[in-house]
């Protein structure tokens with residue numbers, strides 16, 4: 513038996529917007545976004561909570577946001593400015609807990625297992641300190657593992673602090689939409705809904721064998737997550753050096769159509785995670801595993817760094833054409849990116865990820881209609897999904913990507 517862990521998760525509320533409100537107090541309570549200009553096909557990086565009431569959220573084209581809220585203000589500052597606030601918050605976290613894993617520019621896990629105080633008390637103290645010293649609002653989730661702590665933060669936003677008691681993980685997750693679970697992308701969510709599975713609780717009640725027949729190995733992982741189980745350790749470190757996502761076909765796949773679709777879906781996953789961390793990539797890689805388990809990877813350096821799904825996909829598709837011939841069976845396919853840096857330009861309109869967010873929003877609305885669960889806030893975003901992988905400084909940079 514392992515010792516009960518106490519994991520804290522923190523995420524800044526409307527981070528870029530909160531920084532802007534600090535510098536321009538007249539923005540407080542006003543619908544505004546930080547993002548690129550609508551004329552330049554810019555997108556929303558962060559939406560103020562007042563703007564979210566109009567259905568505006570991250571990764572949505574600014575032009576569409578303006579249509580939803582005609583008086584919407586669009587502001588922006590140099591990225592280094594937000595990084596500086598992030599650095600100050602992260603410094604407080606490192607000062608407050610022995611083990612901190614930074615997940616993105618505004619988000620981290622802390623391991624407080626050795627601290628004798630109750631989790632709520634530890635989190636409340638750090639929350640107050642960030643408020644006092646940096647004047648920024650945070651939301652906190654406390655649980656026995658990463659999965660549940662992160663979801664607790666989402667549920668409590670904004671300015672939340674939710675502690676899930678050990679043993680109460682599954683009950684806490686039960687009323688929430690399945691889309692909030694790591695590993696449930698829009699496609700999986702659609703298939704689950706076709707089966708009548710809308711909440712995490714619905715999912716937890718499906719016999720494991722049925723999930724295995726629907727989703728293969730992935731189904732077994734889903735079942736365990738739906739019960740609120742997660743054994744991942746906190747890994748001290750910073751923003752990753754590479755981000756990748758891969759998929760093992762339930763049967764070796766040789767159809768160009770299916771393989772290309774999978775490549776697109778993996779590119780979307782990688783792109784979405786880049787944007788969440790406010791990063792862009794200069795190198796795109798693909799990985800293929802053949803039926804004999806031989807693994808091959810190939811990479812390509814782009815002219816400019818990107819965080820756009822379709823650009824990642826285009827590069828991945830060119831790489832695929834170089835190593836794969838129509839009809840050749842493939843066991844596993846992966847898309848990855850490296851040489852990560854700050855984004856230098858905005859996403860374009862052809863990026864579809866905001867539509868996926870839209871679907872989760874609708875799911876959340878349905879759940880609230882049904883349960884009146886007002887703790888679920890608007891503006892919640894899709895969670896991470898699939899067998900994704902991130903390599904961190906100090907660890908093997910290529911991970912499983914080496915042939």
Ligand code: TTP
Pocket residue numbers: 523524525526527528529556557558559570571617618619669670787788789790891892893
């Ligand atoms: P998030 O934590 O995802 O969003 P948020 O802090 O704006 O709002 P919330 O209260 O829901 O947490 O992202 C942190 C920052 O990263 C965000 O303020 C701006 C940046 N970002 C982008 O630049 N592009 C994106 O698509 C996303 C999701 C975030």
Ligand code: MG
Pocket residue numbers: 523524525526527618
């Ligand atoms: Mg945030």
Ligand code: MG
Pocket residue numbers: 523524616618619
């Ligand atoms: Mg965040």
